[in-house]
Amino acid sequence: MTHAEIDAAAAEVAHEQAHLDRVHAELAKAGQRAGLVATDGLSRGRTDRTGDVRDEEMSGLFERDALVYNAARRLASLQHQYEGLVFGRLDLDHGEVMDLADREVRYVGRLGVRDDDYEPLVIDWRAPAASPFYRATPVDNQGVIRRRVLRSRGETVVGVEDDLMVPEAPDDLAVVGDGALLAALTRTRGKQMRDIVATIQAHQDEAIRASDRGVTEITGGPGTGKTVVALHRAAYLLYANRRRYEAGGVLVIGPSAAYTAYIERVLPSLGEDSVVLRSLGDVVDAVTAYRLDSPEVAAIKGSLRMRTVLDRLAARPVPEAPTELRVMIDGQPVRLDADRLERVRRQALRDRTRNQAARVVRGMLAEAAWASVREGDRDEFLDAFEISGAVDDFLGRWWPQVDPREVLLWLTDTELAYEVARSVLSQGDAAALAHSVRETLEIGTWSVADVALIDELSVRIGLVEDVEDEDDERGFFEIEELDGVEELQAMGSGIQAPESGPATTPVLARERLLHGRLGRPEEYAHVLVDEAQDLSPMQWRMIGRRGRRASWTVVGDAAQAAWEDAAEAQQAREEAYGTQERRGFHMGTNYRNAREIFDYARDVVLPAVPDADIPEAVRETGVQPVELTFGDALDTSVPGVAVVAEQALADLAEQVDGSIAVITPTRHQDAVLGLDGSHDGRVVVIDPMSTKGLEWDATLVIDPEAIAAEAPGGARVLYVVLTRAAHRMTVLRPIV
Numbered sequence: 022m023t024h025a026e027i028d029a030a031a032a033e034v035a036h037e038q039a040h041l042d043r044v045h046a047e048l049a050k051a052g053q054r055a056g057l058v059a060t061d062g063l064s065r066g067r068t069d070r071t072g073d074v075r076d077e078e079m080s081g082l083f084e085r086d087a088l089v090y091n092a093a094r095r096l097a098s099l100q101h102q103y104e105g106l107v108f109g110r111l112d113l114d115h116g117e118v119m120d121l122a123d124r125e126v127r128y129v130g131r132l133g134v135r136d137d138d139y140e141p142l143v144i145d146w147r148a149p150a151a152s153p154f155y156r157a158t159p160v161d162n163q164g165v166i167r168r169r170v171l172r173s174r175g176e177t178v179v180g181v182e183d184d185l186m187v188p189e190a191p192d193d194l195a196v197v198g199d200g201a202l203l204a205a206l207t208r209t210r211g212k213q214m215r216d217i218v219a220t221i222q223a224h225q226d227e228a229i230r231a232s233d234r235g236v237t238e239i240t241g242g243p244g245t246g247k248t249v250v251a252l253h254r255a256a257y258l259l260y261a262n263r264r265r266y267e268a269g270g271v272l273v274i275g276p277s278a279a280y281t282a283y284i285e286r287v288l289p290s291l292g293e294d295s296v297v298l299r300s301l302g303d304v305v306d307a308v309t310a311y312r313l314d315s316p317e318v319a320a321i322k323g324s325l326r327m328r329t330v331l332d333r334l335a336a337r338p339v340p341e342a343p344t345e346l347r348v349m350i351d352g353q354p355v356r357l358d359a360d361r362l363e364r365v366r367r368q369a370l371r372d373r374t375r376n377q378a379a380r381v382v383r384g385m386l387a388e389a390a391w392a393s394v395r396e397g398d399r400d401e402f403l404d405a406f407e408i409s410g411a412v413d414d415f416l417g418r419w420w421p422q423v424d425p426r427e428v429l430l431w432l433t434d435t436e437l438a439y440e441v442a443r444s445v446l447s448q449g450d451a452a453a454l455a456h457s458v459r460e461t462l463e464i465g466t467w468s469v470a471d472v473a474l475i476d477e478l479s480v481r482i483g484l485v486e487d488v489e490d491e492d493d494e495r496g497f498f499e500i501e502e503l504d505g506v507e508e509l510q511a512m513g514s515g516i517q518a519p520e521s522g523p524a525t526t527p528v529l530a531r532e533r534l535l536h537g538r539l540g541r542p543e544e545y546a547h548v549l550v551d552e553a554q555d556l557s558p559m560q561w562r563m564i565g566r567r568g569r570r571a572s573w574t575v576v577g578d579a580a581q582a583a584w585e586d587a588a589e590a591q592q593a594r595e596e597a598y599g600t601q602e603r604r605g606f607h608m609g610t611n612y613r614n615a616r617e618i619f620d621y622a623r624d625v626v627l628p629a630v631p632d633a634d635i636p637e638a639v640r641e642t643g644v645q646p647v648e649l650t651f652g653d654a655l656d657t658s659v660p661g662v663a664v665v666a667e668q669a670l671a672d673l674a675e676q677v678d679g680s681i682a683v684i685t686p687t688r689h690q691d692a693v694l695g696l697d698g699s700h701d702g703r704v705v706v707i708d709p710m711s712t713k714g715l716e717w718d719a720t721l722v723i724d725p726e727a728i729a730a731e732a733p734g735g736a737r738v739l740y741v742v743l744t745r746a747a748h749r750m751t752v753l754r755p756i757v
């Protein structure tokens with residue numbers, strides 16, 4: 022930059038600083054008015070002093086401006102944690118020829134702020150008036166002459182980046198900077214995802230502001246901004262229809278706890294803290310799972326075939342249940358044999374969940390008992406049956422209320438697993454299922470795939486209800502879900518699973534598994550699913566229960582799918598959506614990976630997945646990924662994986678300032694686990710599946726062939742792994 026350019030930029034920064042100071046002064050005042058505004062802050066369509074309703078208010082979209090109170094309240098945390106409250110400026114010209122009199126300046130920020138005269142000092146980025154900030158292009162400038170991105174730290178403006186939307190700038194408008202997008206993409210990644218509110222691209226903005234009704238599907242290859250766009254969409258929906266979405270709730274589902282931790286700050290940085298973020302292991306209240314099953318077991322547990330298995334399981338007698346009833350009622354011996362009991366069981370379950378039926382089986386048994394006796398007075402007999410202590414005792418053993426999780430644990434019995442899986446699962450699969458449930462009982466923690474099974478069983482079994490609840494509304498199940506009652510994922514435990522090791526005793530393990538009370542599934546007004554390609558059919562059903570009246574945003578990339586049976590998952594997905602209208606958006610630009618890194622990944626995936634959706638990477642670094650080799654542990658003449666990895670990591674730590682991941686298949690985990698947390702905590706050691714949706718400044722990928730071999734469809738998982746690095750990537754291979 023020349024001296025003149027530096028001076029020009031400094032003058033522009035000073036100018037913007039003056040405006041920012043005004044905004045902050047206004048917010049400070051707003052804090053003092055807080056009590057007043059808090060009381061009427063939610064009223065819509067306020068008029069200004071002239072009594073005219075402002076345009077924005079007529080559309081009902083300016084209610085955030087009325088929430089100055091909230092703005093002031095949130096400001097402290099916004100300033101502390103996030104970048105500038107005001108990040109954009111538009112210079113518009115509303116005339117035919119460019120004339121100062123037709124000029125308008127609009128500032129765009131995370132919150133709307135007005136001055137005492139109710140004039141907007143900053144417009145919320147989601148307001149219609151802010152839309153040209155994202156949509157204007159030189160071809161369709163929408164009245165914008167210059168779009169400016171302000172970079173600030175706290176309350177200080179540190180730079181500006183301009184884009185000119187007309188062929189030539191009017192004399193009074195300076196144009197400085199090299200483009201905000203590239204600056205944003207080049208910067209260091211932290212441990213958490215950042216919002217992109219200052220640099221949303223026009224095609225992304227279309228998806229963000231798309232209609233809130235029906236189903237919006239966002240597809241695109243790795244690093245195309247699907248996640249970040251979806252999160253901005255959630256914030257937009259809350260703004261555009263706050264009544265509906267704040268009251269009804271917005272649920273965001275991601276693949277793992279690491280992922281939800283990674284994205285959890287984006288929405289608060291946009292001023293929204295009412296969205297519920299859940300990982301797939303954390304959807305059902307009272308159950309939190311991080312552990313992953315092997316891909317083979319996850320495939321069994323995720324398949325729609327489990328519906329039938331669970332139907333049958335839910336209708337089974339409890340283990341060790343008595344097979345006949347023998348009691349004295351009203352002086353008469355009563356005996357109901359196994360056949361009779363079975364008939365009562367079937368009748369009781371016909372249109373009730375098992376736990377609901379606990380209330381009616383006594384009456385049904387009484388009728389069956391009377392039918393077997395038919396002597397004396399019927400009413401007296403039935404009354405005596407109703408109060409019989411012996412019948413109480415029998416019912417306690419024959420039809421206790423059961424926790425759905427307890428029922429899943431019945432599958433530890435391989436014979437029972439064979440029986441309920443007959444003609445649905447192969448014997449081998451049924452045995453693997455039983456084995457996995459035994460493992461659950463040993464470890465004392467559920468696996469992620471178990472959670473959808475627990476939810477499914479909850480529907481069939483109903484909640485364990487207090488006896489006092491008798492007159493309460495009946496269980497939460499849907500009767501249609503009970504149709505058919507008559508017929509009635511490989512990387513070990515994930516390296517960073519927060520749970521500790523195995524529970525010490527089976528009793529403790531069982532207690533841990535059954536801890537807390539299952540509730541009814543909470544329903545939401547909007548459900549946003551990220552990495553949707555990885556949801557199993559059973560997981561779609563679980564999420565579907567939470568969005569039965571919801572609109573949806575669903576984000577994914579089929580080429581990154583770990584789930585093999587795409588058709589079955591699609592079927593379950595369609596069922597979750599229902600018949601709502603659909604619209605799709607496709608993202609074709611990769612903003613994450615340097616082009617050299619993405620080309621490397623593309624060459625790996627295309628032979629295995631020829632129809633992969635390949636985006637265009639926009640940024641070049643001129644640095645190719647580095648390939649290194651390591652020797653066999655038994656051959657001491659060549660450095661082994663631990664040594665080579667440590668050195669390669671040291672090089673990467675020199676080359677990038679921010680975060681680094683060492684991504685390793687199970688077989689090399691032990692050798693490199695010690696690197697976790699090294700280089701001042703910048704390094705994380707992680708398994709391939711857990712990298713979904715995440716990114717780092719640099720990655721060290723260990724033994725790509727082993728990564729691909731560890732899972733069915735492993736090339737897709739490897740594709741995920743090779744597209745996680747923004748700036749540098751080193752790949753280690755064994756010498757062959």
Ligand SMILES: Nc1ncnc2c1ncn2[C@@H]1O[C@H](COP(=O)(O)OP(=O)(O)OP(=O)(O)O)[C@@H](O)[C@H]1O
Binds near residue numbers: 205246716
């Ligand atoms: N308009 C933008 N301005 C600045 N950064 C952007 C923009 N769009 C996307 N990015 C950045 O690109 C990176 C990738 O975005 P994101 O994680 O949302 O992609 P994705 O499509 O969900 O990726 P994947 O499918 O690989 O998980 C993130 O660092 C994100 O902040």
